[in-house]
Amino acid sequence: MLSIRLWATRHARLLELTYQAVEPVIIKLHPLWKSVGYERAEKPIAKLEQLCKGLVFDCQMCGQCILSSTGMSCSMNCPKNIRNGPCGGVLQNGNCEVIPEQRCVWVEAWEGSQQMRADDAIQVVQLPVDHRLKGTSSWLRVARQTAERHAAQRESKP
Numbered sequence: 001m002l003s004i005r006l007w008a009t010r011h012a013r014l015l016e017l018t019y020q021a022v023e024p025v026i027i028k029l030h031p032l033w034k035s036v037g038y039e040r041a042e043k044p045i046a047k048l049e050q051l052c053k054g055l056v057f058d059c060q061m062c063g064q065c066i067l068s069s070t071g072m073s074c075s076m077n078c079p080k081n082i083r084n085g086p087c088g089g090v091l092q093n094g095n096c097e098v099i100p101e102q103r104c105v106w107v108e109a110w111e112g113s114q115q116m117r118a119d120d121a122i123q124v125v126q127l128p129v130d131h132r133l134k135g136t137s138s139w140l141r142v143a144r145q146t147a148e149r150h151a152a153q154r155e156s157k158p
Helices: 002-010 012-028 030-036 038-057 105-113 138-156
Strands: none
Touching: 002 012, 002 038, 002 105, 012 138, 030 038, 030 138, 038 138
């Protein structure tokens, strides 16, 4: 799993482009998710998301994915679950102080982010993890929030 995870950060730009192609499809499916019911769609979509992102990113299914801000490195793989950059205990060789034989997740995140179009997104301070969302689909959350935001924008126009 680790070798695929490291591959993902080395190919962050390709994965960024892939997500940019897939995200609009997920959002366009909002009417389907709404008719089926987001609650009913949650379990199968979360399983699909876990399968896809688990394999490629070793995703921990926090429900609040920030891969596009962390160079395609899942910050929840940090043994300290630090969401906003390295802990300060990164070893000189770039490895983790908790698991010295493993590269620091945030060193990988920085290197991956430098390949991405939105390379400064890694500098945005992230909100703390809402542990109530663990195991839920961030894909459905993005679809719902984006659709609701677009609807609100349409309603506010004269």
